[in-house]
Amino acid sequence: QPDCLEGLLGVCKNLCPCVMVVCEVEANTNATAFxxxxxxxxxxYSSIFDCLEACMDGHNPNRMTMEGIYIWQGIQNIITTEGEERTTRHLKIDNWRAFFAKFGMA
Structure with a gap:
């Protein structure tokens, strides 16, 4: 939904938080150009796989689930879908700063 993030930040701003923490990877998978x-x-995802390789055995069932379901879905969504169908989007910190400034939260 196009305005979901704006609505969420509006609600957050109305709560008047003293501190707000956003965890986001430093990547721009929201680019329009393929x-x-x-x-x-x-x-x-190369860095995610490197982390998994360092922390978990390749035959670990939890790792296999993460790679086979969650990571695969994220990659597929970023690469193969366009427009509103693409639900996995990451932004770099400059985008987040501008977004929070738009809501007077930066």
């Missing part, structure tokens, strides 16, 4: 999105996804 090659830009593909390159960002490649670097992002």
């Amino acid at each position: 090659m830009d999105r593909f390159t960002e996804a490649l670097f992002l």
